Amino acid sequence: MAGTVKAAAVIVAAGKGERARQTGGLAKQYQRIGDHAVIWYALAAFVGHQDIDTVSVVINDAGEEDFTRAAEAFADRVRIVRGGASRQASVRAGLSSLRDAAPDFVLIHDGARPFVDEALIARVLGTLATHPGAGALPALPVSDTIKRERDGLVGETLDRAGLFAAQTPQGFPYRMIADAHDAAAGFDHFTDDAAIAEWAEIPVVLVEGSAANVKLTTAQDIAIADQKLKKADVMI
Ligand code: CTP
Numbered sequence: 001m002a003g004t005v006k007a008a009a010v011i012v013a014a015g016k017g018e019r020a021r022q023t024g025g026l027a028k029q030y031q032r033i034g035d036h037a038v039i040w041y042a043l044a045a046f047v048g049h050q051d052i053d054t055v056s057v058v059i060n061d062a063g064e065e066d067f068t069r070a071a072e073a074f075a076d077r078v079r080i081v082r083g084g085a086s087r088q089a090s091v092r093a094g095l096s097s098l099r100d101a102a103p104d105f106v107l108i109h110d111g112a113r114p115f116v117d118e119a120l121i122a123r124v125l126g127t128l129a130t131h132p133g134a135g136a137l138p139a140l141p142v143s144d145t146i147k148r149e150r151d152g153l154v155g156e157t158l159d160r161a162g163l164f165a166a167q168t169p170q171g172f173p174y175r176m177i178a179d180a181h182d183a184a185a186g187f188d189h190f191t192d193d194a195a196i197a198e199w200a201e202i203p204v205v206l207v208e209g210s211a212a213n214v215k216l217t218t219a220q221d222i223a224i225a226d227q228k229l230k231k232a233d234v235m236i
């Protein structure tokens with residue numbers, strides 16, 4: 001990807017982290033795991049990536065001080081943008097902030113996924129390069145059997161064949177996804193960007209995701225991530 005093609009990243013971190021919140025505590029993206037805040041790890045992966053020129057981070061007013069503390073090391077290497085009430089609105093704000101940079105491609109990533117790595121970013125960028133006009137979605141086949149609940153009981157067992165769990169970073173040609181987000185702004189219910197692409201009839205190619213690349217959602221997820229990083233430290 002080196003050379004002529006420009007790629008940017010949007011990292012969304014404007015959520016309240018309600019499901020992971022301990023009373024009075026920090027939003028999950030600012031909680032500490034290992035030696036750093038959750039958001040630090042995704043920033044390190046994207047800011048440090050040779051093929052990513054520009055990184056926009058989307059935060060909310062409540063998180064301004066927490067972000068400054070968590071991401072001091074990257075302060076002068078990222079654009080900071082205000083998010084909205086939904087993830088969709090926050091991504092749109094991040095995309096708008098890249099208009100002057102006009103990258104060819106943009107990777108959109110959840111700040112709550114600290115374990116994104118160089119290889120996964122390279123897979124998504126590589127897929128964008130070989131599939132002009134398409135998006136790239138990292139995903140893994142669903143391995144659990146999936147049930148639909150009905151009145152507190154198992155209502156139905158779904159056929160999991162062909163089902164994938166979607167991850168981020170999701171990559172797209174910048175102009176296409178920015179236009180799709182603008183058009184979708186009146187319908188604020190999309191939970192990821194591949195769903196907006198689908199709605200806008202942009203084809204999306206599946207890319208192999210990474211089992212490590214979990215989204216930290218609950219307080220337990222954060223505790224497990226912390227233990228994992230501390231164990232990795234001991235092994236080095
Ligand atoms: N996000 C955002 N703006 C919002 C909502 C979510 O930027 N208004 C971001 C979160 O910061 C997170 C990602 O989108 O990095 C995925 O969202 P989720 O895991 O749902 O995080 P929260 O919305 O913060 O958590 P919760 O739903 O438990 O409140």
Ligand code: MG
Pocket residue numbers: 015
């Ligand atoms: Mg949420």
